[in-house]
Each structure stands twice: as C-alpha cells, then as structure tokens.
Amino acid sequence: MKFIIIGKNIEVTEGLRAAVEDKIGKLEKYFTAETEVHVTLSVEKDRQKIEVTIPMKGNIIRSEQVSSDMYVSIDLVEEIIERQLKKYKTKLIDKKQSSAFFKQEFIEKDYMEDEDVQIIRTKKFDIKPMYPEDACVQMELLGHSFFVFCNAETDQVNVVYKRKGNTYGLIEPEN
Secondary structure, three states, X not given: OEEEEXXXXXXXXXXXXXXXXXXXXXXXXXXXOOOEEEEEEEEEOXXXXXXXXXXXXXXXXXXXXXXXXXXXXXXXXXXXXXXXXXXXHHHHHHOHHHHHHEOHXXXXXXXXXXXXXXOOOOOOXXXXXXXXXXXXXXXXXXXXXXXEEEEOOOOOEEEEEEEOOOEEEEEOOOO
8 A cells, every 4th residue: 555644733753654554554455555545644723633535446435533642543543444444345346446446355255244324214305596605594594414405606406514613514516
C-alpha cells in the first residue's frame, strides 16, 4: 500500500507517520501493493482527527475518527475500516472493477456478515423548488438533521444537513 499522509494544524512527525503506516498497514492483507491510502491528520482545539480514504474504481472506502489523542484515533480508524471491508466484501467484489484492488485471499475468504443492509421504510414526498436557506429553515421546522429539496437556482435535487457548531452543509450533484 502506498501512503499519502498530510497534516492540517499538525506536523506529521516520524512517530506519527510510523504509527499510521504500522496500524493502517495491517489492512495490507486486503489490498494490492499499488493501492493508495490517503490519510489526513488534523488538530482543532483538543480534537485529534484522522481521515482515511482509499479510492477505488466505483467505490471509496472512508472513515474518520476523532479523540483527544491522535494515537487512539489511529487505532479506532483501522478497526472501523477493517469492519467495513468484512461487512461489505461481497458488495465491493460484486462490482468486478473493484476486485482488482483486493488481494485474492481476501476475495476468496468468507466473512460472517454482521448485518445485511435492510431498507425497512420508504417515504415519498413532493419536492418543491426552494433556495438552500429556505430548505434549512424547513429542516429546522421539521426537527430533522437533513432535508432533500429541489434547488430553485439549479433545478437539481440537493440535500442540506446539520453540521456541528450550528452550521449547515449542502450536497449538490456533480455534473
């Protein structure tokens, strides 16, 4: 695996680099040697955050973890990614283009699926054109953490969502 490690508000010391490569390197048993692993270490106040992204054709494996200690965050993120890989292995491998990124042993080994993804409820609703700011107000009125709407400016389906610190995010399709 090829590591691309960057730091935001933190210097990536040899100790941190070694910890990332050692811990995340345990995932090497699943991936081919050419697989790139993008790691971003960041610090905001007393929050030590690690983001790991493993891009593949058609899929992205990603996890981020936050704690008060960067080494704890590194441990947590490795466990989460390994759990994701085992849980979604069949779904990842079914997309044949993605199987080129995984080692043959991982593809052939059976893992117990913790839980299958099950959709237990479907909702239908009218999508009315509105501006993102109006969608945020509507979301707050409904008491939801996200809201799907048709953007009046672009005429595309968008999602607004609540972020930490009483801020909002907007998800738009990429064209």
